[in-house]
Amino acid sequence: MPIQAPESPGKRILLVEDEESFREVLQLGLEPEGFRAVTVSGVHEAKALLQGSTFDAVVSDLRLKDGSGIDLLVWIKGQGLETPVIIMTAFATTETTVQALNLGAVDFLTKTKNDLQELTKVLKGLYAVPQSSPPGPVSDIGDLVGVGDKMRRIQALVGKVAIADTTVLITGESGTGKEIVARLIHRYSERAKGPFVPINCGALPESLLESELFGYERGAFTGASAAKRGLFEEAQGGIIFLDEIGEMPLPLQVKLLRALQERKIRRVGANEERAIDVRIIGATNQNLRARAEQGAFRQDLFFRLNILHIELPPLRERPEDLPVLADHFLARFGQKLNKPTMSLTDEAMAALRRYTFRGNVRELENLMERCVALNSGGPIGVELFPDNILAETNGPQSVAPPQPCPLPEEGFDLEAYLNAYKGHLLRQGAEKCGGNRTKAARYLGMSFRAYRYWLQELGGLETLPPACPRPEDFPPKAPPEGEGDA
Numbered sequence: 327m328p329i330q331a332p333e334s335p336g337k338r339i340l341l342v343e344d345e346e347s348f349r350e351v352l353q354l355g356l357e358p359e360g361f362r363a364v365t366v367s368g369v370h371e372a373k374a375l376l377q378g379s380t381f382d383a384v385v386s387d388l389r390l391k392d393g394s395g396i397d398l399l400v401w402i403k404g405q406g407l408e409t410p411v412i413i414m415t416a417f418a419t420t421e422t423t424v425q426a427l428n429l430g431a432v433d434f435l436t437k438t439k440n441d442l443q444e445l446t447k448v449l450k451g452l453y454a455v456p457q458s459s460p461p462g463p464v465s466d467i468g469d470l471v472g473v474g475d476k477m478r479r480i481q482a483l484v485g486k487v488a489i490a491d492t493t494v495l496i497t498g499e500s501g502t503g504k505e506i507v508a509r510l511i512h513r514y515s516e517r518a519k520g521p522f523v524p525i526n527c528g529a530l531p532e533s534l535l536e537s538e539l540f541g542y543e544r545g546a547f548t549g550a551s552a553a554k555r556g557l558f559e560e561a562q563g564g565i566i567f568l569d570e571i572g573e574m575p576l577p578l579q580v581k582l583l584r585a586l587q588e589r590k591i592r593r594v595g596a597n598e599e600r601a602i603d604v605r606i607i608g609a610t611n612q613n614l615r616a617r618a619e620q621g622a623f624r625q626d627l628f629f630r631l632n633i634l635h636i637e638l639p640p641l642r643e644r645p646e647d648l649p650v651l652a653d654h655f656l657a658r659f660g661q662k663l664n665k666p667t668m669s670l671t672d673e674a675m676a677a678l679r680r681y682t683f684r685g686n687v688r689e690l691e692n693l694m695e696r697c698v699a700l701n702s703g704g705p706i707g708v709e710l711f712p713d714n715i716l717a718e719t720n721g722p723q724s725v726a727p728p729q730p731c732p733l734p735e736e737g738f739d740l741e742a743y744l745n746a747y748k749g750h751l752l753r754q755g756a757e758k759c760g761g762n763r764t765k766a767a768r769y770l771g772m773s774f775r776a777y778r779y780w781l782q783e784l785g786g787l788e789t790l791p792p793a794c795p796r797p798e799d800f801p802p803k804a805p806p807e808g809e810g811d812a
């Protein structure tokens with residue numbers, strides 16, 4: 327991962343430290359320096375987080391309750407992650423220092439009185455280096471990002487499924503990450519060195535799909551001038567990913583079932599069968615069980631496929647993942663488009679929370695790419711969102727239940743307060759419209775004459791209260807003479 331431009335705000339640091347007070351000192355101290363520290367207390371938790379999301383650096387204590395910073399470093403390198411790792415310890419020895427640096431730690435710091443300054447210096451040093459080479463290609467499989475319970479369970483499940491070497495069925499709406507899960511299973515499986523061969527079963531007519539999957543012999547049909555291996559043979563020793571498997575025509579389902587049960591395939595036009603050693607992963611956004619019950623999909627094939635099932639929840643059911651996913655894509659496209667990592671304004675994030683991503687993570691990903699491409703600097707605001715998102719998110723918003731306005735015990739001067747309040751709103755309206763009085767009058771729903779009248783009446787724009795007035799600042803007047811209690 328290339329190092330990103332220095333000015334990008336909020337570098338995400340994973341801080342692994344079991345001493346709570348030290349963790350807090352570092353976390354609070356790093357924040358004003360532009361580092362957002364996510365803290366965990368052990369190796370185990372750190373690994374879980376690193377599997378689910380990306381960090382700009384890892385800072386780890388050496389001795390932790392459930393392992394050592396060195397174990398974590400080895401694991402990070404073993405995962406192929408290029409996240410820089412800094413080890414910090416109160417128990418430095420030459421041996422551990424050399425060991426950590428040899429294993430690829432970018433630095434090894436001793437906990438001293440100046441540890442915060444030292445760490446800040448090292449972290450800043452990481453990002454102050456100008457990018458000497460153009461950014462490398464963005465990895466084709468990202469990580470499965472998500473921090474909520476639902477995604478955490480899936481991240482763990484993917485790991486278990488990967489090592490099981492059986493057939494897997496992945497279901498979920500379009501754009502929920504079925505393909506990324508299939509690729510991760512391949513990456514972590516014992517077939518990782520073998521091929522990963524994807525095919526979209528819904529994209530080809532039946533005859534073509536058959537010859538694509540199973541291959542054909544010379545002369546099998548007009549135009550078959552030479553024999554051709556099918557994708558099952560291409561995937562030998564690896565994984566075939568049958569995307570949109572629900573679309574597979576029934577006659578081919580029989581052949582697939584045979585491939586699954588017997589581990590054998592027959593090329594079109596061949597007499598003999600060939601043995602295959604291929605793991606099958608199917609994916610669909612359909613309800614395959616229901617389709618099997620309706621007869622549109624073979625029941626026996628469904629049961630064969632459904633041995634291990636991963637169901638990916640739609641994005642709307644895991645709103646807790648929205649900010650990390652958005653950050654993940656912003657960092658990714660910043661890198662791809664050679665721009666600093668951007669962030670969203672609070673207003674933009676709030677709008678995304680109100681929007682229903684029918685295209686799930688893919689739609690969010692596309693939106694973030696658009697925003698990064700269009701944004702010319704600073705945080706990304708709603709003005710970069712397309713009309714359909716604005717139209718859906720501008721509607722009535724859920725707000726906190728209305729609270730009564732707090733009134734002072736001793737009473738107050740309602741007339742004076744209302745005038746001040748009116749003046750404040752007139753001023754706000756003018757500011758909102760960039761000082762343009764015609765627009766401000768329209769914004770406040772009054773004629774220009776009425777607007778001008780009230781401005782004069784209340785003492786002119788500059789004298790109007792800039793902050794929202796409070797009733798207690800307007801003490802009650804004595805009632806006029808002769809108007810006592812009746």
Ligand SMILES: Nc1ncnc2c1ncn2[C@@H]1O[C@H](COP(=O)(O)OP(=O)(O)OP(=O)(O)O)[C@@H](O)[C@H]1O
Pocket residue numbers: 468469470471472498499500501502503504505506507611654687688691
């Ligand atoms: N949890 C996630 N973390 C990071 N990226 C994700 C995640 N889920 C999906 N994506 C990204 O969203 C895009 C869509 O994901 P993917 O292609 O895997 O979806 P799908 O379920 O196969 O969709 P479809 O049914 O339309 O084929 C991809 O670019 C993928 O990298």
Ligand SMILES: [Mg+2]
Pocket residue numbers: 504505569
């Ligand atoms: Mg897909």
